[in-house]
Amino acid sequence: MPAVALRGLAKRFDEKIAVDGISLDVPVGSFFGLVGPNGAGKTTTLSMATGLLRPDFGTAHILGVDMWQDPLHAKKLLGTLPDGVRLFDRLSGEQLITYAGLLRGMDRVTVAERAKDLLAALDLTADAGNLVVDYSAGMTKKIALASALVHAPRVLVLDEPFEAVDPVSSANITDILKGFVASGGTVIISSHVMDLVQRLCDHVAIVAGGRLLAAGTVEQVRGGMSLEERFMSLVGGRHEGEGLSWLRHS
Numbered sequence: 553m554p555a556v557a558l559r560g561l562a563k564r565f566d567e568k569i570a571v572d573g574i575s576l577d578v579p580v581g582s583f584f585g586l587v588g589p590n591g592a593g594k595t596t597t598l599s600m601a602t603g604l605l606r607p608d609f610g611t612a613h614i615l616g617v618d619m620w621q622d623p624l625h626a627k628k629l630l631g632t633l634p635d636g637v638r639l640f641d642r643l644s645g646e647q648l649i650t651y652a653g654l655l656r657g658m659d660r661v662t663v664a665e666r667a668k669d670l671l672a673a674l675d676l677t678a679d680a681g682n683l684v685v686d687y688s689a690g691m692t693k694k695i696a697l698a699s700a701l702v703h704a705p706r707v708l709v710l711d712e713p714f715e716a717v718d719p720v721s722s723a724n725i726t727d728i729l730k731g732f733v734a735s736g737g738t739v740i741i742s743s744h745v746m747d748l749v750q751r752l753c754d755h756v757a758i759v760a761g762g763r764l765l766a767a768g769t770v771e772q773v774r775g776g777m778s779l780e781e782r783f784m785s786l787v788g789g790r791h792e793g794e795g796l797s798w799l800r801h802s
């Protein structure tokens with residue numbers, strides 16, 4: 553059974569078809585990269601897969617549980633880092649993780665232990681008592697990630713987890729996610745950074761214009777090229793010639 557199984561997912565916003573029938577299996581224990589150009593439909597797809605946005609068509613199953621028929625059960629299996637969703641940022645970092653744990657039905661003692669561990673692992677201990685509204689973009693990303701991890705989910709769906717995060721914290725997050733996958737967990741990340749996806753992920757899907765262009769192991773999709781070259785050749789869109797001549801000073 554796949555960790556995440558998407559079948560014919562589709563979403564339209566007025567005239568704009570954001571996702572146009574995406575079907576995808578994410579194997580259990582995989583580190584899965586979802587890549588695509590700006591506006592490809594990645595966030596919309598992940599939102600439908602994680603119960604944030606109701607699909608117009610299609611289904612999403614998490615470890616065999618239908619996200620839209622049985623959302624409570626499906627969401628118990630999931631940890632999510634959504635893109636652009638507001639946090640309760642008038643809480644301190646520590647309070648936000650605690651809130652996430654209590655919301656998941658965990659007891660206070662366990663939540664307190666795990667919050668301490670997560671704050672240390674994500675280099676946030678010194679800022680644990682500060683309000684999230686005063687965090688930098690990278691710190692906000694890390695506290696949202698901590699909130700997604702606190703209940704030890706089986707499947708993690710992370711929209712751009714490394715965006716705005718410094719190299720030391722990125723390496724620490726990488727270690728956490730690799731350990732999670734090594735122990736049988738499944739991670740899905742969306743990213744624009746092909747080098748990172750090639751280095752980190754064992755499976756990848758390329759989407760553009762709301763459609764799936766390629767999916768499989770990173771080796772299969774790369775087909776002997778770098779992932780970046782393969783991405784460029786599938787997606788296209790490089791501008792030829794001399795644009796913006798007025799911007800050149802000589």
Ligand SMILES: Nc1ncnc2c1ncn2[C@@H]1O[C@H](COP(=O)(O)OP(=O)(O)OP(=O)(O)O)[C@@H](O)[C@H]1O
Nearest residue numbers: 565568569570588589590591592593594595596597
């Ligand atoms: N709530 C919305 N209302 C109208 N259009 C939307 C909405 N959400 C997304 N879209 C449109 O759907 C398309 C897909 O957007 P989406 O955010 O899923 O892309 P993405 O692949 O995550 O892009 P990026 O890499 O830039 O984050 C875009 O054309 C976007 O303008």
